Amino acid sequence: xxxxxxxxxxxxxxxxxxxxxxxxxxxxxxxARLAGLHGQARLVGYAMxxxxxxxxxxxxxxxxxxxxxxxxxxxxxxxxxxxESEGVRFDARGRIDLDRVLWQPRRxxxxxxxx
DNA sequence: CTAGTGACCCAAC
DNA sequence: GGTTGGGCCACTA
Numbered sequence: 493x494x495x496x497x498x499x500x501x502x503x504x505x506x507x508x509x510x511x512x513x514x515x516x517x518x519x520x521x522x523x524a525r526l527a528g529l530h531g532q533a534r535l536v537g538y539a540m541x542x543x544x545x546x547x548x549x550x551x552x553x554x555x556x557x558x559x560x561x562x563x564x565x566x567x568x569x570x571x572x573x574x575x576e577s578e579g580v581r582f583d584a585r586g587r588i589d590l591d592r593v594l595w596q597p598r599r600x601x602x603x604x605x606x607x
Numbered sequence: 608c609t610a611g612t613g614a615c616c617c618a619a620c
Numbered sequence: 621g622g623t624t625g626g627g628c629c630a631c632t633a
Contacts, residue, residue: 501630520615532628533615540614554614562614571614 501529505539512553515579516595517588519557526597537562553578553595559588 504527512518520533529535540551552574556562561571572582580593 521617524615529629531616532630534613534628535615535630537614538630551614556614557616564614567614 501527501535502539502542504528505536506543506547506549509540509549509551509554511597512550512595514550515593517553517555517559517575517580517590517593518595519590520554520562521557522595523554533557555588559590559593560586 505523508523508526509518520536521531523536524530524533527536536554540554543549543551552571561568563571572586575588576582580588582588
């Protein structure tokens with residue numbers, strides 16, 4: 493039977509987030525769009541906050557549209573450390589170069605997009 | 608039920 | 621570059 497209609501938005505969000513490859517990041521708005529929640533980036537933030545500790549969802553790969561970490565306090569440091577261990581670089585302002593690191597689920601066309 | 612808040616985003620000034 | 625205001629919807633008091 494079809495359970496897609498019964499699935500909560502969290503599950504869809506977690507599914508999309510789990511598809512983010514290592515060393516890449518995605519924005520809240522991007523996740524929302526891919527999960528079918530167009531314009532509802534805030535719900536993605538809620539879903540991330542509701543994640544249980546030790547979850548296998550790579551929540552650290554979700555940042556805001558500016559390429560910055562939106563978490564307050566020590567959680568931000570944790571997220572940054574996790575991302576840096578994956579090879580994601582932060583500039584002096586604590587921002588990620590989204591043009592370089594943003595996850596692109598579709599490869600439109602281009603055999604070499606390496607700068 | 609209403610009102611305020613939030614791991615957000617975007618247009619406008 | 622920065623600030624303001626509106627929009628979105630779930631959660632809490």
